[in-house]
């Protein structure tokens with residue numbers, strides 16, 4: 001093995017995934033895509049929005065079964081598990097509301113493809129439950145949104161398999177305000193803070209919480225870097241002072257942040273790279289080719305494929 005090909009959020013764009021794998025020199029043999037001496041790593045968010053969530057999952061699942069890839073959980077897979085799982089003590093309800101407009105909008109394309117509560121739906125959710133929230137390998141770390149040592153240290157003792165959220169923790173994880181919910185959210189949705197001036201998001205909804213650019217060296221205080229619509233970073237005044245930092249000890253790869261598809265493909269810092277350039281909204285699917293022994297991340301190792 002000479003290195004890892006780390007791949008960002010796919011969101012049902014199976015054609016882009018196959019085009020990218022081909023570009024990277026993978027071949028489909030014996031039922032799975034494989035490379036002679038490299039392994040693929042997936043940052044989560046395989047599903048939702050795009051037309052082919054099922055085919056996307058099948059491609060990635062065949063690779064993980066064959067040992068040619070590893071995959072972590074994105075917030076969309078986490079939400080899919082909660083959507084399917086009954087809420088204890090509340091007959092007819094689920095950990096994620098099945099009939100809210102917002103949830104239907106986010107999850108609708110997937111539900112139309114698999115059918116509501118069909119055996120296929122259940123089978124895919126069963127596989128999502130096996131995906132870890134993070135993955136630490138010898139040379140690289142993988143998480144969907146934010147590498148939080150604090151969240152990892154908190155969750156690890158409660159897990160049988162490192163990173164895999166056990167089913168008995170799902171109800172707490174879906175219950176706002178519990179420590180388990182906070183930890184899971186930080187890892188797969190990223191930290192947020194209330195900003196002094198509310199803003200409009202991509203759907204025209206007024207938001208008062210902004211996503212923190214956790215990879216930046218924010219100076220503790222009330223002016224911090226936040227993500228704005230279109231994947232740009234802006235200094236914002238926050239109502240609660242930032243009291244935390246997110247240290248990174250070796251290269252961390254993540255997705256989640258819907259970066260501008262036309263912006264330069266470049267690391268966020270020498271040890272952190274976001275690979276989500278909005279493949280789910282017309283952007284390219286992006287990969288970082290990490291070679292064993294690499295110390296710092298560089299722009300030259302990004303590969304972007306639009307189809």
Ligand SMILES: [Mn+2]
Pocket residue numbers: 009045074255256257276
């Ligand atoms: Mn995503």
